[in-house]
Amino acid sequence: MKKISESKCxxxxxxxxxxxxxxxxxxxxxxxxxxxxGEAPTTVHVATCAVSGGFIHLYTAMDNGLFDKYGLKVxxxxxxxxxxxxxxxxxxxxxxLYCAADGTIPGLASGVDGKLVASPLVGLPYxxxxxKDIKRLEDLKGKNIGVSKAGDLDDRLMKxxxxxxNLSAAEVTIRPIGGSQSERYNAMMGGIIEAAPVxxxxxxxxxxDGLNNIYNLKDLNLPFIYSSVHTNSKxxxxxxxxxxRFVAAMAESVYFVEKNPDKAKAALSKVLKISESDILxxxxxxxxxxxxxxxxxxxxxxxxxxxxxxxxxGTNVRKKPAELFDNxxxxxxxxxxxxKEIWGAEFR
Numbered sequence: 001m002k003k004i005s006e007s008k009c010x011x012x013x014x015x016x017x018x019x020x021x022x023x024x025x026x027x028x029x030x031x032x033x034x035x036x037x038g039e040a041p042t043t044v045h046v047a048t049c050a051v052s053g054g055f056i057h058l059y060t061a062m063d064n065g066l067f068d069k070y071g072l073k074v075x076x077x078x079x080x081x082x083x084x085x086x087x088x089x090x091x092x093x094x095x096x097l098y099c100a101a102d103g104t105i106p107g108l109a110s111g112v113d114g115k116l117v118a119s120p121l122v123g124l125p126y127x128x129x130x131x132k133d134i135k136r137l138e139d140l141k142g143k144n145i146g147v148s149k150a151g152d153l154d155d156r157l158m159k160x161x162x163x164x165x166n167l168s169a170a171e172v173t174i175r176p177i178g179g180s181q182s183e184r185y186n187a188m189m190g191g192i193i194e195a196a197p198v199x200x201x202x203x204x205x206x207x208x209d210g211l212n213n214i215y216n217l218k219d220l221n222l223p224f225i226y227s228s229v230h231t232n233s234k235x236x237x238x239x240x241x242x243x244x245r246f247v248a249a250m251a252e253s254v255y256f257v258e259k260n261p262d263k264a265k266a267a268l269s270k271v272l273k274i275s276e277s278d279i280l281x282x283x284x285x286x287x288x289x290x291x292x293x294x295x296x297x298x299x300x301x302x303x304x305x306x307x308x309x310x311x312x313x314g315t316n317v318r319k320k321p322a323e324l325f326d327n328x329x330x331x332x333x334x335x336x337x338x339x340k341e342i343w344g345a346e347f348r
Contacts, residue, residue, distance in 0.1 A: 032336055033248040035071030042242060043073045049085045049099035051078055051180045053201050053283030054227045056268050057120055058098050061253035063267040064260075069252075070245040080178065081149045086112045095235045096246055101225035103153030105303065106310040111318040115236065116228050116325040118247045119298045120254050123291040124224035126157060126217040129188065129206040130195035137165050137215060144173035146184045146193035152176075154197045156313060157217060164220060182272070201274060204282035223305035226291055228298065236326065247329040248338060251296050255342045257288045264288060294339070294347060296330040 035041070048055055058076070061067055067074045077094070079085045082103040089097045090113040097104070101116055102124075108114050134140060147154040158174050177187055184196045189209065198206065203213060229250060231243055257264040265280040274280060293299075304321040311317045333339045340347050 031248075031338060031341070033245050033338065034069055035245075039071050041068070041071050041073040043075055044096060044242065044246065045075045045077065045094040046096045046098060047077050047079045047085050047088055047094040049079060049082050049097070049103060051182065051271060052199055053268055053272065054100065054121060054125065054199055054287055055098055055271075056264055056283065056287045057227070057250060057253040057257055059267040059271050060257050060260075060264045061249055063270070064256065064263055066253050066256060067246075067249050070249045072242075072245060072249060078180075080180070081152050082107060083149070083151065086114055089114045089230060089232050092232055092234050095231060095239075095242070097230040098227060099230065100153055101228040101230075101298070101303070102222075102306055104228075104230060105225075105306045105324065106151075106156075106313070106315040108324045109307050109310055109317045109319050109321075110315055113232050114230050115233070115323075116225075116298045116303070117231055117236075117243060117327075118229040118250060118296040118330050119225050119293055120228070120250060120296060121226035121287060121291040122224070122293045122299055122302065123226060124218045124220070124222060125199045125226065125286050125291060126154070126197045127199075127203045127213050128158075128161070128195055128197050128215040128217065129185075129203065129211045130214050131188070132210050132212055134194060134214060135212055137161075137167065139214075140167065140195060141171045143194040144175040146175050146177045146187055146196040148176065148178060148184070150176050157197055157220075157222075159313075160220060160222065160309075161215065161217065200286040201268075201272070201279040201283035204279045205274070205276075208276075208279070222309065223302040225299060225302055225306065227287075244329050244332060247296065248333060251294075251330075251333055251339065252342060254292060254294060254296070258292070261288065294343065296333060297327050298325040298330070300325070300327075 062074055079088055085097050085099055086104055086107045088094045145158050147158055162172055175193055181198050181202055185202050187193050188196050261284055265284055268283055269275055269280055303325060307321045
């Protein structure tokens with residue numbers, strides 16, 4: 001058989017070059033944090049400090065196999081209250097904690113082992129719901145507000161609110177009753193407490209149930225970092241790739257939730273046991289749109305302000321703000337082109 005020379009078939013070289021260019025382009029744009037073919041999944045223990053619409057990205061990622069792509073098998077557990085969660089994180093009983101950072105910053109600042117490594121949500125979503133006969137903050141005199149535990153985030157927010165409006169502890173009782181937000185909501189509906197701070201979608205449910213939204217806590221103008229990824233020094237030192245993959249999976253979930261609202265609301269519905277579409281939409285609007293932080297970076301200035309607020313509230317601050325977070329993993333998402341690849345021209 002006569003050999004066909006390259007010069008007689010110029011199309012062969014063209015297609016070989018085109019194929020090579022395609023392979024190079026694919027390699028350049030590939031997600032560098034995905035699990036390798038045949039790689040065994042790694043089990044990671046992840047705690048949440050509440051059952052909340054604010055954790056929609058974690059719930060959706062678990063429901064839709066996003067962690068699987070990164071070689072992670074997530075064992076999620078709910079532990080009530082920031083103090084208990086930080087204790088579990090420090091003891092390495094959990095490798096990651098997903099919780100409102102402003103709930104954990106006082107503990108971290110006091111010396112508990114742990115760091116923030118990503119903040120998908122930034123801003124204060126809480127409102128204060130109350131019985132229908134309570135229409136203003138002044139109407140709370142002689143009444144009680146239900147919170148989770150003394151010293152927890154909702155307790156500190158209520159104390160800041162009452163102080164701002166010159167209402168004393170003798171006039172308004174802050175009553176720790178434990179449980180989840182939903183349980184405290186039910187306690188309010190049952191007359192055990194007269195008011196409670198809640199986050200979406202319970203604000204929308206309260207409106208349907210005839211409760212009054214008497215205060216939007218964003219009006220306190222407090223620096224506030226909401227749902228954030230925490231890890232401990234052991235994981236940071238011994239398993240940095242694990243941290244990078246977890247942060248990448250959460251970053252992809254931010255994109256996935258925005259582009260797949262029905263799947264996100266379905267994941268939230270399952271966890272919160274809520275089926276009403278308007279109530280689920282309230283949560284989606286707050287956590288997938290209003291408070292979203294696509295960069296995942298922990299806002300250093302807001303964290304520093306939060307540490308000062310904690311100090312003024314009596315926290316024995318032993319660490320500098322810079323010791324409480326590590327933005328290296330979120331920064332790497334930008335440097336590698338990962339975020340630009342996901343969002344394209346939409347990334348900002």
